[in-house]
Amino acid sequence: MKIALILILSSSIVFPQGKSQKAHVHGAAQISIAMEGLKGEVEFEAPADGVIGFESEAKTPAQKKLVQDAITTLKSRGGELVIFPAASACKLTPKEVEVHREGPQHAEVHAHYDLICSKPISGEIKFGVTRLFPKTREVSVTFVSDQSQKSAKIVGDAGALKP
Ligand SMILES: [Zn+2]
Numbered sequence: 001m002k003i004a005l006i007l008i009l010s011s012s013i014v015f016p017q018g019k020s021q022k023a024h025v026h027g028a029a030q031i032s033i034a035m036e037g038l039k040g041e042v043e044f045e046a047p048a049d050g051v052i053g054f055e056s057e058a059k060t061p062a063q064k065k066l067v068q069d070a071i072t073t074l075k076s077r078g079g080e081l082v083i084f085p086a087a088s089a090c091k092l093t094p095k096e097v098e099v100h101r102e103g104p105q106h107a108e109v110h111a112h113y114d115l116i117c118s119k120p121i122s123g124e125i126k127f128g129v130t131r132l133f134p135k136t137r138e139v140s141v142t143f144v145s146d147q148s149q150k151s152a153k154i155v156g157d158a159g160a161l162k163p
Pocket of ligand 1: 024026047049055105106
């Protein structure tokens with residue numbers, strides 16, 4: 001399994017949850033949204049079990065395909081993971097998607113997107129994580145902007161976050 005790992009931290013935006021705080025709970029995920037004006041970043045992090053289906057090193061062609069499929073989904077369907085109000089015309093552009101080991105038995109999937117909106121966000125942000133990755137049921141979301149700081153727990157894609 002060879003996945004390009006390029007971490008570019010060019011932004012001054014600070015995510016409210018540092019990496020040290022994240023918990024590895026199968027079936028759960030974390031999404032951080034940070035905005036400054038109309039621009040921002042979205043980070044998605046989840047145990048690979050809930051996204052790929054397993055956490056061991058991918059060895060067989062079938063396992064490698066599952067990893068590749070998950071990465072392709074994360075790269076191409078970020079706008080379905082985090083669903084911004086249509087009126088804000090936000091666009092998510094994948095910046096980095098990777099799978100990293102967490103000790104000998106566990107692995108995490110991490111996706112990082114650039115976010116740009118045409119208008120300020122008015123209305124609710126919704127989520128479609130469980131629709132894309134049915135084994136991931138629970139998502140802890142944080143939103144931080146120059147105007148607000150909110151968090152929400154989304155279970156089975158129900159509920160929303162209002163910035
Ligand atoms: Zn695990």
